[in-house]
Each structure stands twice: as C-alpha cells, then as structure tokens.
Amino acid sequence: MSRPVIGITCYVEPARFTVWEVTTALLPYDYVDHVARAGGQPVIVPPAGDPAPLVERLDGLILAGGGDVGPERYGQEPHPRTGYVRPFRDDAELGLVRAALERGLPFLGVCRGMQILNIALGGTLHQHLPDVVGHSGHAPAPGSHGRMPVRLAPGSRTSKIFGTETVDVAHYHHQALDRPGEGLTVTAHAEDGTIEAVELDEHPFAVAVQWHPEADDESALFEALVRHTSP
Template sequence: MSRPVIGVTCYVEPARFTVWETTAALLPYGYVEHVVRAGGQPVILPPAGDPAGLVGRLDGLIVAGGGDIDPARYGEPPHERTGYVRGFRDDAELGLVRAALDAGLPFLGVCRGLQVLNTVLGGTLHQHVPDVVGHGDHAPAPGRFGRMPVRLTPGSRVAGILGAGTADVAHYHHQAIARPGEGLTVTARAEDGTAEAAELAGHPFALGVQWHPEADDECALFAALVDHVRR
C-alpha cells in the first residue's frame, strides 16, 4: 500500500539557516525521519489557515513539542516561568486535536502535544514542575535532554508498544499534567510522580507522552502509530 499520510504540527519561530535570518515554520528533523522509517509519509502542518479542516485527508496525526500553552486556556493565571506562549499555535492545535478526536483519527502527542490533548479534554497543567517535585532534572539545561526512567502501567497501550515495565527516555519539559482531562488516564510516571504518558479511553489510538521520542535513534511509538493506520 502507499505510505500513510501522517500530519505533524510544527513551530513558527525566528530561525537562521544558510544566509537567512527570518521567521520560519520548522520542526526537529527527528520527527520526519522516524515517520519515514516507520513507513509513513510525513506532512508538516504549520499553525496557519485551518489545519483542523485537513483531518479528513490525514491517516494519522502527531502533535509535536513546543512552547507553553496559554494557561488561560485551562482557566489559570500564568506562572512567572510560563513562557514561549504562541497564541496562534494554541488556536490551531487545540482546534486540530478536537477535530482529530471527533473523527477518531489516530493521534500521538509529544511533550506539548500531550498537554494540548489534556487541555482539549478539560484538564489542567502544572506550570512549573520543579515547584512540584523539587528538582529540575526534567529539563536539566537549555538545549540539552535529560535521561530519566518512567514506570509504564501494565496493560496500557504505551507499555505494550515499548514492551517493558520501565523505559529510559529523553526529557525536556518543565510542565506536565496536573488534573487529567475527561477520559484521559495517566499510563506512565517518572519516579518523582510526574505524569509522563496518558491515553484516551474509547479512542482507537490516542496516546500522548511527555518525553521526546524523536530524540532517540529508535522509536517504537512512531512505528506503532503508522502500524495502527496500516491495520
């Protein structure tokens, strides 16, 4: 069969490349490589126009990492450490995820992507995880991933995909699920209790992880999404 079309959301940020310094729609290339390796055709979805209107043309959706969601979206004032808020991206991705859930589109959320899913479902976020757990190991330094184990819930989709009770994964986040949204179950936690994965009951494939699978050489999560689409 032809490659399933997997939409991947992206950043819009100032960037430098070759001789240019300009605002760009951009995405860490690991997302692209993993989707292609899994047999999918990645299509980058910038937060412009009406990406929610494309749901019927996609076989699967990945909502990528990025800056913080505006806390007003889940009814809270901003923490002093909440940053890189992009209202236009919130608008686009919240609408896109609502449309994807309504359509039963297979969905994988990565870091911010999990937070978008939780917000759409009426959940809330810890705006600065170090305030909750007392350390900064989930984001050890700007531009550097931390490695921390997560405990996977037996019988969960994420445990079945990764085939283990624990996984050592790449972390770079300072926010996480506080109150899970309606129908969302936390299915992985760090040793300090931070929610690291969640799944939506009753949906054929709606999974989000707080860590960064695109940063690793092998990624069963991307393969599982594409395999689910093929089946």
C-alpha cells in the same frame, strides 16, 4: 501500497539559515526521520488554516513539542517561568486535536502535544514542575535532554508498545499534567510522580507522552502510530 500520510505540527519562530533571517515554520528533523523509518509519509502542518478539512486528508497526526500553552486556556494566571507562549499556535492545535479526536484519527502527542490534548479535554497543567517535584531533572539544562526512567502501567497500550514496564527516556520539559482531562487514563509516571503518558479511552489510537521519543534511536511509538493508520 501507498504510505500513510502522517501530519506533524510545527513551530513558527524566527530562524537563521544561509543568508536569511526570517519567521519560519520549522520542526526538528528527528520527527520526520522517525515517521519515514516507521513507514509513514511525513507532512509538516503549520498552525494555519481550517483543521476540519485537513484531518480528512491525514491518516495520522503527531502533535509535536514546543513552547508553553497559554495558561488562560486552562483557567490559570501565568507563572513567572511560563514562556514562549504562541497564542496562534494554541488556537490552531487545540482546534486540530479536537477535529482529529472527533474523526477518530490515530494520534500521538509529544511533550507540548500531550499538554494540548489534556487541555482540549478540560485538564490542567503544573506550570513549573520544579515547584512541584523539587528538582530540575526533567529539563536539566537549556537545549539539552536529560534522561530519566518512567514506569508504564501494566497492560496499558503504552506498555504493550514497548514490551516492558520501565523505559529510560529523553526529557526536556518544565511543565506537566496536573488534572487529567475527561476520558484520559494515566499510563506512565516518573519516579517523582510526574505524569508521563496518557491514553484516551474509547479511541482507536490516541497516545501521548511527556518525554521526547524523537530524540532516541528507537521508533516504537512512531511505528505503533503508523500501524494503526489505514490509508
């Protein structure tokens, strides 16, 4: 039986490797490893081209983490700490997630990916979470994940995936959902009230989390995504 093809969005950033220093489409390999271990065939999807034909060739989609989404996408002026905005990536991923949802493609959003989903459905973001919660525990140091427990809503798909109502997860984000988009149900919170997971009502499998599951050894979310595909 062929493996389901799982598209994973990626960064486009300057990078150095061997003797080269060039603009590169790149992705932390942990995403690839988790998808492969879950039984999927990972395919990296750069922010280019027409999303509509692409989603017809995928069995599932992961919107990966990354820099901040341009605040004009949800009707706000930039906060001084909003950064690493890549308008071309915002354009591509908003188009991709809308095409994926229209088709009913199984979908997992990670960090920025959850925020893209929310904006695509008309929601808004807190641009700098420490202003809201009064601490920096969600992103304790540059390039270093923090750990924090999140509470999962009883009976939610997310809770059923983990088989528990509390999980300790890897965090690295300074933004988070403010107003959830149309059709989204909030299914997890941090202790400080930050929205940590959402699910899309009336969709076969559309789950998004604010934390970074790729940074942990367990692959429950990736396995759930692959299980819900039908290559």
